[in-house]
Amino acid sequence: IARRLTMSLKRKGIEILTDCKVKGIKKNNQNLEVLVSTSEGEKKLETEKVLLAAGRVPELGNIDVQGLGIKLDRRAIKVDEKMRTNIPGIYAVGDVVGKIMLAHVASREGIVAVENISGKEVLMDYRAVPNCVFSMPEVASVGLTEEEARKENDNIKVSKFPFMANGKALGMGETEGMVKIIADGDTLELLGVHILGAHASDLIAEGTLALSIEATAEEIVNAIHAHPTLAETIAEAAEGITGKPIHLARA
Incomplete structure (x- = not known):
């Protein structure tokens, strides 16, 4: 699938570089110059815009995790299958729990949390996530x-x-x-x-x-x-x- 998509995008004139690292970005008149390190050496790319989409990390800056005594699993809030933290009455969903960071997964996690808060017993299942x-x-x-x-x-x-x-x-x-x-x-x-x-x-x-x-x-x-x-x-x-x-x- 990935190979076929790559071929399709290349036919549309899109250049795809993998296994490389961006070393720097600087202004060049009205454009931006991106310095990329590849297996074949360094390469300069000139473009109008740069989109950084390098992944997500749990954002806990506005949550007093230590003050509340909430346990962490690495950099994320640790929860069980009912989205409960170790503190009774405190639930967590979305990117802060560090599971699969997709909007539809966070939505389902929220539903599971609310169902359990309301007294029902519903477990979060990550086996079939599109x-x-x-x-x-x-x-x-x-x-x-x-x-x-x-x-x-x-x-x-x-x-x-x-x-x-x-x-x-x-x-x-x-x-x-x-x-x-x-x-x-x-x-x-x-x-x-x-x-x-x-x-x-x-x-x-x-x-x-x-x-x-x-x-x-x-x-x-x-x-x-x-x-x-x-x-x-x-x-x-x-x-x-x-x-x-x-x-x-x-x-």
Whole structure:
């Protein structure tokens, strides 16, 4: 998926540098000059704007953690599955707990915290968290990558289905992309779903639900998917796992 996205962005004229470090940024007339250290030596890049998106860290500056006696796990607030800290009545959610720093994860953590505050018993589950990259084309994933799955299980099945073979994608003129499904080789339970293509961030919801309820590829195949829709790409990829793809010739 990453390789295909890289190729797509390069075709659009975007230069991508990996395994490098920014050593400095300085003004050069109306532009900015960025000095980058790469494996091949230093390189100067001139640009109008620089966007720094180097990750997140828990921001505890406005919280009297020591005064309250709240325990930390490294630089984050330590919580249990109910989002409770070690201090009764104090809950924490979002980036300050240092888990998966995504808005939709923080939202779910907040719901779990409030449900428990109101007397219900709800546990936070991080096993099926969708990740989305809003590039063009989009990228979305949930669950294990193929490499991660192989480390945990020698017997897995992998299936890929291209957007090029989907009627809706053809009609939209959005044929770039694919769906990749990783499943257990014995039970066919889905272990990971990865999507590159139009509306990937919307399509990943089906994969997230499937992993949440431990669905199998057979169950995905047996669910009727509306036609013509991009969602059919997920069903077709699942058909590849069960050994009976319809709209893609088997190798």
